[in-house]
Amino acid sequence: MEDLWSNLFWFLAGTVILLIVSLLHVAYLTYAERKIIARMQQRLGPNRVGPRGLLQPIADMLKLLTKEDIIPAQVDRPVFYIAPFISLVCAGTGIALVPLWENFVISNINVGLLFILALSSLSAYGVILSGWASNSRYAFLGGLRASAQVISYEIAMSLALLSVVLMAGSLNLGDIVRAQINSPFKVYLIPQLIGFFVFIVSAVAECNRTPFDLPEAETELVAGYFVEYSGMRFALFYLAEYFGMLVMSALAVTCFLGGWAGPFEVPYVPFFWFVVKVYALLFFYIWIRATLPRYRYDQLMDLGWKVLIPLGLINLFLTALIKLIF
Amino acid sequence: MSLVLEVNKKQKGKDSWEEPFYLNMGPQHPSTHGVLRLFLELEGETIVNCDPIIGYLHRGIEKLAENLNYNQTIVLSDRLDYISSAANNVAFALAFEKLLRLEVPRRAKLIRTIVSEMARICSHLLWLATHALDIGAMTVFLYCFRDREWLLNIYERICGARLTHSYVRVGGVRRDFEPEVIEELYRFVEEFPKRITDYETLIDTNRIWLKRTKNIAVVSTEEAFNLGLTGPCLRGSGVSYDVRKFRPYDAYSEVEFEVPIGQNGDTYDRYRVRMIELRQSNWIIKQCLDRLSETEGEAVLAENSPDLLMPEKVREVSAQPHPKLGVMFKPKEKEIVPVGEAFASIESPKGELSVYVVSDGSSRPWRLRIRTPSFVHISAISHMTKGHMIADLVAIIGTLDIVLGDSDR
Numbered sequence: 169m170e171d172l173w174s175n176l177f178w179f180l181a182g183t184v185i186l187l188i189v190s191l192l193h194v195a196y197l198t199y200a201e202r203k204i205i206a207r208m209q210q211r212l213g214p215n216r217v218g219p220r221g222l223l224q225p226i227a228d229m230l231k232l233l234t235k236e237d238i239i240p241a242q243v244d245r246p247v248f249y250i251a252p253f254i255s256l257v258c259a260g261t262g263i264a265l266v267p268l269w270e271n272f273v274i275s276n277i278n279v280g281l282l283f284i285l286a287l288s289s290l291s292a293y294g295v296i297l298s299g300w301a302s303n304s305r306y307a308f309l310g311g312l313r314a315s316a317q318v319i320s321y322e323i324a325m326s327l328a329l330l331s332v333v334l335m336a337g338s339l340n341l342g343d344i345v346r347a348q349i350n351s352p353f354k355v356y357l358i359p360q361l362i363g364f365f366v367f368i369v370s371a372v373a374e375c376n377r378t379p380f381d382l383p384e385a386e387t388e389l390v391a392g393y394f395v396e397y398s399g400m401r402f403a404l405f406y407l408a409e410y411f412g413m414l415v416m417s418a419l420a421v422t423c424f425l426g427g428w429a430g431p432f433e434v435p436y437v438p439f440f441w442f443v444v445k446v447y448a449l450l451f452f453y454i455w456i457r458a459t460l461p462r463y464r465y466d467q468l469m470d471l472g473w474k475v476l477i478p479l480g481l482i483n484l485f486l487t488a489l490i491k492l493i494f
Numbered sequence: 495m496s497l498v499l500e501v502n503k504k505q506k507g508k509d510s511w512e513e514p515f516y517l518n519m520g521p522q523h524p525s526t527h528g529v530l531r532l533f534l535e536l537e538g539e540t541i542v543n544c545d546p547i548i549g550y551l552h553r554g555i556e557k558l559a560e561n562l563n564y565n566q567t568i569v570l571s572d573r574l575d576y577i578s579s580a581a582n583n584v585a586f587a588l589a590f591e592k593l594l595r596l597e598v599p600r601r602a603k604l605i606r607t608i609v610s611e612m613a614r615i616c617s618h619l620l621w622l623a624t625h626a627l628d629i630g631a632m633t634v635f636l637y638c639f640r641d642r643e644w645l646l647n648i649y650e651r652i653c654g655a656r657l658t659h660s661y662v663r664v665g666g667v668r669r670d671f672e673p674e675v676i677e678e679l680y681r682f683v684e685e686f687p688k689r690i691t692d693y694e695t696l697i698d699t700n701r702i703w704l705k706r707t708k709n710i711a712v713v714s715t716e717e718a719f720n721l722g723l724t725g726p727c728l729r730g731s732g733v734s735y736d737v738r739k740f741r742p743y744d745a746y747s748e749v750e751f752e753v754p755i756g757q758n759g760d761t762y763d764r765y766r767v768r769m770i771e772l773r774q775s776n777w778i779i780k781q782c783l784d785r786l787s788e789t790e791g792e793a794v795l796a797e798n799s800p801d802l803l804m805p806e807k808v809r810e811v812s813a814q815p816h817p818k819l820g821v822m823f824k825p826k827e828k829e830i831v832p833v834g835e836a837f838a839s840i841e842s843p844k845g846e847l848s849v850y851v852v853s854d855g856s857s858r859p860w861r862l863r864i865r866t867p868s869f870v871h872i873s874a875i876s877h878m879t880k881g882h883m884i885a886d887l888v889a890i891i892g893t894l895d896i897v898l899g900d901s902d903r
Contacts, residue, residue, distance in 0.1 A: 205632075208633060209632070209633050209636040209637070210636060210637070210640060211636060305515070305516075305517045305518075306517075309517075309539065309884070312539075313539075378630060378632075379630065379702055381630075382885075388525065388884050388885050388887075388888050389884075390523065390524060457632070458632060458633050459631075459633065459696075460630070460631065460700070460702055461626065461629045461630040461631040461697070461700065461702045461703050461706060462629060462630025462702070462706075462885070463702055463705070463706075464705070464706060464883060464885040464886070465539055465883060465885060466539075466883065467705055467706075
């Protein structure tokens with residue numbers, strides 16, 4: 169009985185700490201994005217609130233919290249209320265399944281990878297439902313685009329991850345990392361190069377980031393699915409987007425880049441290598457946003473169905489073949 | 495909206511409900527470049543029909559001009575295509591000079607050529623910035639604005655204004671260049687080709703950019719003529735027509751430059767044409783700057799050019815014999831401006847800008863008619879967008895390079 173209580177306590181404490189840490193990460197990811205893109209575009213970026221603009225995310229949050237929450241007259245109210253929460257919860261929960269270091273994972277379940285995939289698919293419902301419930305034509309088109317995007321990319325992403333599962337022989341994320349550490353290359357990036365490419369492209373599409381930011385395409389659909397949202401509900405969509413980036417980067421690190429393992433051990437900071445890798449991937453996300461134009465809706469589906477899915481299938485086939493021979 | 499009601503009425507009694515999806519884009523929309531309103535009929539995301547609706551920025555410039563004298567009218571021309579106001583100034587001034595039979599000094603001609611080409615670079619930079627932003631490339635936007643800022647600062651040095659210059663006057667220009675301006679312009683001319691290469695490395699070979707622009711909104715040579723396209727849009731369709739070459743004005747007859755043309759007439763070709771024009775404009779500015787030193791110290795305003803404040807009517811008092819009263823001093827109205835009409839057209843950055851003016855002898859135009867490229871280009875939207883998608887519509891608005899101030903007047 170004693171054991172159960174202490175277990176529960178540590179579980180709750182871990183959850184709360186992880187939640188706070190990841191929320192702070194998400195908040196400062198927006199700041200980092202603005203600063204990095206500003207540097208790439210020869211601007212200064214936020215520099216007014218606090219030293220070097222460091223308090224900008226907090227100021228933004230306070231502003232959005234105190235804004236009026238406008239609900240247009242024609243919306244489908246219950247769905248309109250729920251949609252941002254669906255997006256955020258589905259995007260954010262995934263972080264609980266990722267092993268941050270050797271023995272630290274909030275929820276160590278055997279179908280971790282499957283669960284994350286399911287959640288990320290569900291988060292698209294937030295987008296689609298908000299597009300439908302807003303009763304606005306721009307939002308509707310945004311939702312439509314989101315659903316088209318989901319069906320084109322989920323499959324490619326699953327195929328890429330399936331090869332990893334095949335190599336590791338487990339769906340448990342901790343086991344996948346351990347299998348990588350014991351493998352000859354130490355990371356799955358080298359044997360699974362095609363898979364990694366497919367996964368990263370799909371992950372960018374999954375998070376609705378440039379060049380696949382079609383559902384919110386600012387210059388075409390104004391803001392896409394969240395055009396009718398304001399105040400904190402609007403902020404929830406933003407949080408969901410950045411949470412999605414964080415989870416997808418963590419997943420990529422876990423499945424392809426060897427998780428917490430690194431070239432040498434850093435004393436007292438067991439999560440050092442994990443965090444470094446995640447930051448590198450997040451920087452990559454921001455970098456391509458500053459560089460690339462946007463795909464068109466049908467071109468994106470072409471890319472998904474004609475390039476990424478065949479590539480994923482070939483990769484899966486090759487992996488299975490090699491696994492069979494050796 | 496009447497169309498919607500019609501459809502609703504037609505389908506009221508039926509079981510199936512096949513109403514087309516209507517989308518009203520604008521007048522407030524981030525990528526309609528001002529206050530253009532587009533009424534779209536969609537099928538999925540494909541455009542079945544696109545109705546451009548203009549008039550949200552109508553200021554009645556042609557009518558206003560009838561109540562202002564010729565020099566004051568130049569100020570109105572700034573507000574036409576506010577991105578390249580120097581070029582509009584030149585168009586107005588040319589027409590009025592033809593009417594007044596004024597000969598512009600050579601130095602003024604060179605200076606006018608320089609400011610028009612600066613306007614072209616400004617306009618093309620803004621076009622590239624917004625076109626790239628519409629297609630989603632954010633960084634190009636800020637790079638272009640950085641360089642446009644440089645030119646605007648030079649403009650400020652030249653005449654004190656950044657956007658609405660009114661620098662050109664009937665009969666010349668308002669004031670001469672300062673030596674610092676010429677130095678700064680030389681610096682710009684040296685540096686700018688490198689900047690163009692920068693933009694090109696960002697987007698020219700970018701696969702996504704090519705996918706979004708190649709074979710989008712293809713306009714054949716014949717269609718381009720029928721739609722009345724001018725400027726880079728016409729040249730993109732393979733027609734080598736440039737007013738600067740065919741009816742040279744100002745100092746264009748004495749400078750060398752090439753007229754770039756495209757082959758396929760798609761969005762990418764129009765983009766290439768404008769990129770080459772940026773380089774050509776840069777070259778023209780360089781040649782004019784070299785020639786400016788030859789005319790050092792000359793006047794920049796024709797001697798007989800009209801004053802800024804032209805009298806409304808001039809009464810000439812002349813002695814006339816009267817049968818009964820002997821000699822009588824009777825006032826008679828004198829012509830300030832010769833009665834007649836004049837027409838001038840220039841190659842403005844967006845296309846051919848023509849001004850037609852009719853004078854009745856007073857100091858105000860009796861009628862002023864402006865033919866602006868944007869107005870004609872907007873009418874081409876509905877033809878060019880047929881069968882394309884919403885994302886392409888945004889690219890097409892960008893490639894036509896329209897300014898609503900220019901179209902609505």
